Amino acid sequence: MKVELKNTFNVNVSYGKCKRAKRLIxxxxxxxxxxxxxxxxxxxxxxxxxxxxxxxWCKRWRTDEFKKLLWWSAWSSYEEDFKDQLKSIGELSKEADESLLMYPPRAWCRAYFDTMCKNQKVENNFTESVNAWLVEASPHSLKIYNEYFKIGTTSCYVDINGDNGYEVREGTDKYTVNMVFKKCTCRGWDLTGIPCPHEIKALQLKRLEPMNEINWWYSKEAYLLTNKYKLQLVRGEKFWELDPSQTMEPPEFVKMAGRPKIKRTRQKDEAIKRQGE
Structure with a gap:
């Protein structure tokens, strides 16, 4: 940025100002x-x-405690839990809490995700997990279901049954399961389409099979419908029609100052690759 400003506008700017401007942009x-x-x-x-x-974010807040609380915040499936994690971050550093909220929570926290797509991933492999559907119920959904089944049968207890569902206790927390709308206050069932531990416990009490409540989007039929259209043929680049009004010129080449870098720039907390690995 410093070299571009010098070449384009003939202006000398300090490295610190360039860095702050880049972060602001x-x-x-x-x-x-x-x-x-x-x-x-x-x-x-x-x-x-x-x-x-x-x-x-962890370039400034580098401790393992901050990293742990960041991921716990992202994994919070309901708003109350997310606020508790933010409170824990604020107790360590109020400035860290405010800087984290600069990233819109609706784009990275499960508590604010839309429940339409039935995927709770917060990493970049969001589409990769969707493409893993290969059998009647995908291996990914079966793995989650087995984990939930173990928790539901060993740690959850049904206290009260109401008109539309059940009140399920897990440790010191209580959750309400609505059997009509297929919802739970933990939002695990809403986000994934896979019965959460509380729903599994309620279904067992009704003597119903929880496996039958896995969402249709995890089925082989849904996978085949999604991928039934083939990619059409595309001609080579020399056959493409060019519109003169929309031509794009490559950016002007700028020779950077100093010796060209051979190795990529590593993060400060990234492990250094040892010789021979």
Whole structure:
């Protein structure tokens, strides 16, 4: 940036000012990206990758405690739990709490995710997990179901049954399960489409099979319907029709100062690769 300003505007700017300006631009464009995607693609499920948020946010807040609380905040499936995690971060550093909220929670915290797509991933492999559907119920959903089944049968207890569902106790917390709308206050069932431990316990009390309550989107039929259209043929680049009014010129090459870098720049907390590995 410093070299570009010098070549373009003949202005000398300090390295510190360039760094602050770059950080400000990134913060502004991040907010603008959320609004732009919402306007252009209103039905898309736009999310941030928490791993990338960790890489940026933990440049200043580097302790393992901050990293742990960041991921716990992202994994919070309901708003009350998310606020408790933010409170824990604020007790360590109020400034860290405020800087984390600069990333819109609706784009990286499960508590604010849309429940339409039935995927609770907060990492960049959001689409990869969807593409893993290969059998009647995908291996990923079966793995989650088995974990929930173990928790539900060993740690959850039904206290009261109401008109539309049950009150399930797990440790010191209580959750309400609505059997009609297939919802639980933990939002685990809503986000994944897979019965949560509390729902599994309620279904067992009704002598119903929890496996039958896994959402249709995890079925082989849904997978085949999604991938039934083939990619059409595309001609080579020399056959493409070019519109003179929309031609794009490559950016002007700028020779950077100093010796060219051979190795990539590693993060400060990233492990250094040993010789021979």
């Amino acid at each position: 990134l913060e502004i464009t991040q907010k603008g990206l959320i609004e732009t995607v919402q306007n252009v693609l209103p039905d898309s499920h736009h999310r941030f990758c928490v791993k990338h948020i960790e890489a940026n």
